[in-house]
Amino acid sequence: MSELDRLVNSCLMPGFAGATVPDWVRAALDEGLAGVCLYGQNLVSGGPGQVAALSGALHRARPDALVAVDEEGGDVTRLEYGVGSSYPGNLALGTLDDEEVTATVAAAIGADLRRAGVDVDFAPSVDVNSDPRNPVIGVRSFGADPLRVARHGAAYVRGLQSTGVAATAKHFPGHGATTVDSHLGLPTVDVDEDTFRRRELPPFAAAIEAGVALVMTSHVLFPALDDVPATLSRRLLVDLLRTELGFAGVVVTDALDMAGVRAAHGIPRAAALSLAAGADLLLVGAEDGEEHCAAIRATVAEHVRDGSLPEARLHEAAARVAALRTGPAAPVPPNGDPGDLGLRAARAARQARDLRPLPGPAVVVELRSAANMAVGDARWSLADPLRELGSLDRAVTVESGDPDPEAVAASAAGRPLVVAVRDAYRSAWQERWLRRLTELRPDAVTVALGMPDDLALVPGPALATLGASRACTRAAAEALVGR
Template identity: 40%
Template sequence: MSRHQQREGTGRPGQPPHPAADVPATGAARPTRRTVLAATAGLTAALAVQGTGTAQAASRHDDRSLRALISRMTLQEKVGQLFVMRVYGHSATDPDQADIDANLEEIGVRTAAELIEKYHVGGIIYFAWAHNTRDPQQIADLSNGIQKAALAQPRGLPLLIATDQEHGIVCRIGKPATLFPGAMAIGAGGSTADARTLGRISGAELRAMGVNQDYSPDADVNVNPANPVIGVRSFGADPDAVARMVAAQVKGYQGSGVAATAKHFPGHGDTAVDSHTGFPVITHTREQWETLDAVPFRAAIKAGIDSIMTAHLQFPALDPSGDPATLSRPILTGILREELGYDGVVITDSLGMEGVRTKYGDDRVPVLALKAGVDQLLNPPSLDVAFHAVLDAVRSGELTEARLDESILRILRLKARLGLFDDPYTTRADVTRTVGTEAHLRTADALAERTTTLLVNKGNLLPLSRRSHQRILVVGADPDSPSGTTGPTTGVLAAALNELGFTATALPTGTAPSAAVTDQAVAAARDADAVVVATYNVTAGSAQQTLVERLAATGRPVIAVAVRNPYDVAQLPAATAVLAAYSWTDVEVRAAARVVAGRVSPRGTVPVPVQRADDPEQTLYPIGYGLSYRRH
């Protein structure tokens, strides 16, 4: 997989997914679709309003003036405005030589400034692996350099600068920016006020760094425990609850002057295939789609969502052609535009993903996406191929220039609403005043404490007493940390417990511990009063499950902390206590440690049903289940 095929929930492009991805081991029992769908039926209604500041900015640039601007654009400028592209480097004009080389190889330009000059792109997307996000001041300087290069062009159009800052396991900008729990953790907390606060603070920090569009929130309803690409990126399995959280987060982001993006339309929550590497098929009926997948998107539209991202998957009940939704006119125009009444910006998911490249070539995909109703084309594998494909389609008459004008008007409306025509720049003072402040960090910690979920507590083991359980061994998985977090998980857990007065030692054992590593952990456990195990996507018969069983056989109490999917609990009957943290990021791991120590009471409840491992037709823990106790 080449570098342009970036994965939303993993690390640098070109590398495999995180170990032990969310797919069950061969032969492992998992819930049926019918069981989970039955457990999560429901409808919702959610209303929201946009902030007045962006509306006032837009009023100074009405459709008449924007259409006049479009009429003065060349065809090449119009085509370029449709693209949002990656670019390597920490600077718009003076990146490191390695980034210049990468840009020349993949895009045929040296710098972001040259990208803007040559292709007239309407947006740029930031990634940590592209070295765009070293630190907040550098990000602000890069954003200003990009806008300066854009305004120096004949038409002087500011750019949409975007990133995937979902929080939880998908973060492109790390410390010292404020990092919050991810969507499923927020769903476990159950507070729309917290969802809105996350959006407000994250949006303010993004805008201070010059980022004006965030590809968040995830509006997928995760009803498939084996979903390898969404999972904890979703707020949960109840469409009503997901809709409320989505609407709240939209209000938070957009109230801070950042365009929110609901994704992945028409819904990516019931797949067992990752659209980065395959071509998923959703088998829901039209009725199921209406009552499940569509609900959060309707709420996002009512909340005034600025942009919606498409999914690279088949949905035969909505379009039997076999085309991916990204290229489906029945889905994007017939349903999203005409039935749901959405007239905002529609952006594709990355065009480097396999799900959109399986059926058509890279020269056809951008043209078909525009014909389907897309406005922004994100990150094609070859910008030159995609750019000239659209250009040639207009010249041949397959696409009309008027069709391009429709999309450009929506894009320019968004830029106007964001105030980019008035002032696209940020300042270093804005960064210092806004990003990673003590108040923001305290808010993130407090919010995380409301999400940790206690599912098992045999014999009321938790909260742990320092008198009886002073010495703690911390073992388990250390998945690659999201951008800019400290990690590794076992080290963060041990350090947090030490700060809370315990004597904790970390012994990483990985997601697939060998027999020798397991023996080492068991030997170390004999010198401890309790063992904490960080688990990551445990499956039946897996080495992680064996590790927990052997540790429990020592007679020491074993506390499992599920640092990704809460479904782990079904595979861990030997554990004395089980907590769901929903992510291995520092803010969530530290909150779990405070719950273990009794500094805070567990308040989260699972936002997805957890099925029995031995009988997936039966629910072990329903949505809304969670234990608690009084803090020390």
């Protein structure tokens, strides 16, 4: 392998297929690969033990390899992918609005990550969720107020990094005002620069002030500032992030296999363009990265030869990544049980309306649609904790409107009825289904496990948990039974 190829490798962080580390990853680590990101598809057992096994194998192959995950707590979890997170997510924490709680939860997540051998956490999301139609941020945001998001983002960074795990402020310069998921297309935030600066930037400035180790780019277009997505924009990554905001750490791209940049450029060219724009670490994506990495090396070499990507820029990027790999880390925390930290926070954040304890075991209806790709197939269930509390009659899953509300109402006659929804207000069939069911059963309790906007759809008893993590669903079940 040429020296240039090794230089490119030192800026690459691919994913891989399967539940074990493949030979090509071990070989690439020996040839300077920066590290690996683990995704839900790698975590078949869905627990911290699987993450620890993979990180252990990666670190045995290369002790300074970076092992990264998306562990936001709440809906986006990798450590507890199969069971749901023990912690509430950002919206619950932001609504609770206790910075000490946010920092403590982040430190607990960091301790879990350190014990599992994770070096980099792609969290927190410091996007300001200013558009409730947002299909990919939502409960992952601390809220719609830039200053509140800034305060809690900084607290999260401090808590997480106190454990030796590198935090990542994402998705620069903001993904909260979008109505398109950048996994699936290219979102545009068409606002004037003054609005952009007032709304999107304060959380990133606060995270930088708190010493955040990485900033992740967004595949989002801001026409008032540039005519290319942020991931490919030198105006945003160098002039704004580096020069104006003073960020000196690692700029990591969002996954390059996402349509926000892949559709127009392909992964290899997007990689070269992002390096030229000022990115340091290229997150290749969840697909098996062997062929993608080879294509990126070849394309970057072409850009170096034609002068569009100075080799000095590669050396600069590689040096920043190397500093992250060799940076000081806190001692690995001893095994310890944080107790009911996450559950206590989830209890404090839940919001009830006209709620009375269930008079007996309930029929629990869960309206389900595919989650966004950031959440993946992480488990959620309201029926499970009600079963644990002895208050479940039976569970009913509704997908694409089947079974219909009439059938469900008839089958639940004479028994308490609970309906769990996640952002039904953004799904035409779910909104229709929920409205009809509550017409038939006005006493049915609506439990919003996503954005609280769902509670505006129907009258009657209701509960908002501000997320669907295991901590949030347990807190909801306790409220339903009067605890």
